Each structure stands twice: as structure tokens, then as C-alpha cells.
Amino acid sequence: MRIRATVAAVSGALALSALAVPAAHADDSAGDTKISNVSVNGGKAVVAGTTAAKKVTVTFTVTDNSGVDWAQAILFHGSTIEKSDSGAVADSSDGRASCTKVSATTSTCKSTHTLEPGYNLVNKVAGTWKVWAVAAAKDADYVQKDNAKSFKVQRASKLTVNASPEPVKKGKTITVTGKLTRANWDTGTYAGYTGQSVKLQFKKKGAKTYGTLKTIKTNSKGDLKTTVKASADGYFRYSFAGTSNTPAVNSSADFVDVK
Known part of the structure; x- marks a missing residue:
């Protein structure tokens, strides 16, 4: 109901502007009004933790030969804005973008939106979101785009590492444990991310870069455990490449002194 009310409000505003009201579920336009250069969150994925709301800024350019009257953007997940998933x-x-006149025919517009775990963010909607955008010109031309831009909304991830024993004799076994977790928006907690490939990496003392020793998978609780032979003083870390709905993350470094 909230989704349909939002769309109805935008359509109503169009009607008040004496425009032909476009269908909310499909692109539509009249005249030469154009929307371009749409950017969400500065081009970066939106990463949300367990409880804190995220403020997301959308910027775009609107052009029309008569000048720009007003514009707006709405963020959603689903096939169309009227069929968005789980609210x-x-x-x-x-309900309106703030538009700044650049020239007689062009304005740059900005709107700020809130994504909040447990409200409009639930686990099933992590992944690709879309921007629904509309703009009206001073001569009653308009443009409406059902997907003006796609962007990622991801569940925040955490990764830990612990290498032991410390110190250790050269040639002896080092056990490296860790845990990969990610935000669960349904419960407001971090939970183990199961069955994910994670790289164990090592950087020798004095070196500038890490090298990968092996790749292992998290267990049913998100735990990691493997062994290596002690060869030199250095730093161990785990590295996760990320997925479409969870960002990449590196653990902190754990130094091991080899005697």
C-alpha cells in the first residue's frame, strides 16, 4: 500500500502540472525533456549494517528547451516500482529533488533517500536496486524512466583472523582461524556467511604486498580454519572477494614471530 501511495503521489503531481499522467510501470515521455548522468551514492555500492539507516544521495541532469520545472527520483527493488519486493x-x-539551474535549458538535481534495515531493507532485497525518475519542463513536456539507473545494495561484511601459536619455531605448524559474517537485516545481527571461498594470505616482514597461500571455504557457521608451516616472520590475513549482495572484505593482519 505504501508503494502504490508513493507512485500515486508522483502521478498526482504530474496531473497538477497539466501533464498527461504516465503509467507508473513503464517509461513514458512527451516533448524533448531528458534525464541523464544519473549517479547513486557517488557510484559506489550502498553497504548497510544491522540497524543504522543509510542516507543515499541520487544526482542527475535534466534538460528541456523551455527549462526545468521539477524532478524526482525514487529507489526500489523489484521488476517495477509498483511491484517492488517486500516494501x-x-x-x-x-517528495521532490532539489534542482539547481545550470543554464536556460539544463538543471542538476539531487535527492536524498533513507535505506533502513528492518524497514525497507530485508535480506531478500539485497543486490540490484533501480532508480525510478521523473522530470517536468516549464512547457508541460515530461519524461519518466522506470529504470534510470541500477545500483547495488549490500549486506555489510566482517572478517577476522587469528594465527597461533605465537611465537613459533621455523618448520612447525601454524593454525589460522577466522570467521566471515554479514549483516542479517531480518534479525538485526551479524551471522556466519556459509560456504564462501576465502583466501589465506601472507606478507613477509618488510614486504609491501600479500601473496595468497591457499583458498578455503567457510563452514556452516562462517568459521575458517587451516594450517601452514612456519617459514618466516610475517603477517597473516584472510581475504574475501565479495558477492553480488555482500561486499569484499579483508581481515586485520596478525603478526607471527618465527624463531
Whole structure:
């Protein structure tokens, strides 16, 4: 119901502007109004933890030969804005983008949206989101785009490492443990990320870069455990490459003194 009300409000604003009201579920336009240069969160994926709301800024350019009257963007997850998944929609607080005139025909517009775990963020909507955008010109031309831009919304990840014993004799076995977790938006906690490939990496004391020793997978609780032979003083870490709905993350470094 909240989603349909949002779309209805935008359509109503179009009607008040004496425009032909476009269908909310499909691209539509009249005249030469254009939306371009859409950017979400500065081009970076939106990464949300367990409880804190994320403020997401959308910027875009609107052009029309008569000048720009107003514009707006709405964020959503789903096939269309009217069929968004599990309430996964975010309008700006004032329902309008703030547009700054650049020239007689061009304005740059910005709107800020809130994504909040447990509200419009639940686990099933992690991944690709879309920007629904509309702009109206001073001569009653308009453009509406169902997917003006796609972007990623991801569940924040954490990764730990512990190498022991410390110190250790050269040639002896070092056990390296760790844990990969990610935000669970449904429960408001971090939980183990199971069955994920994670690299064990080592950087010799004095070196500048890490090298990969092996790749292992997390168990059913997100735990990691493997062994290596002690060869030289240096730093161990785990490294996770990320997935479409979870960002890449490196653990902190754990130094081991080899005697």
C-alpha cells in the first residue's frame, strides 16, 4: 500500500502540472525533456549494517528547451516500482529533488533517500536496486524512466583472523582461524556467511604486498580454519572477494614471530 501511495503521489503531481499522467510501470515521455548522468551514492555500492539507516544521495541532469520545472527520483527493488519486493522502496522526505539551474535549458538535481534495515531493507532485497525518475519542463513536456539507473545494495561484511601459536619455531605448524559474517537485516545481527571461498594470505616482514597461500571455504557457521608451516616472520590475513549482495572484505593482519 505504501508503494502504490508513493507512485500515486508522483502521478498526482504530474496531473497538477497539466501533464498527461504516465503509467507508473513503464517509461513514458512527451516533448524533448531528458534525464541523464544519473549517479547513486557517488557510484559506489550502498553497504548497510544491522540497524543504522543509510542516507543515499541520487544526482542527475535534466534538460528541456523551455527549462526545468521539477524532478524526482525514487529507489526500489523489484521488476517495477509498483511491484517492488517486500516494501523495498525509498522516496525522499519532501517528495521532490532539489534542482539547481545550470543554464536556460539544463538543471542538476539531487535527492536524498533513507535505506533502513528492518524497514525497507530485508535480506531478500539485497543486490540490484533501480532508480525510478521523473522530470517536468516549464512547457508541460515530461519524461519518466522506470529504470534510470541500477545500483547495488549490500549486506555489510566482517572478517577476522587469528594465527597461533605465537611465537613459533621455523618448520612447525601454524593454525589460522577466522570467521566471515554479514549483516542479517531480518534479525538485526551479524551471522556466519556459509560456504564462501576465502583466501589465506601472507606478507613477509618488510614486504609491501600479500601473496595468497591457499583458498578455503567457510563452514556452516562462517568459521575458517587451516594450517601452514612456519617459514618466516610475517603477517597473516584472510581475504574475501565479495558477492553480488555482500561486499569484499579483508581481515586485520596478525603478526607471527618465527624463531
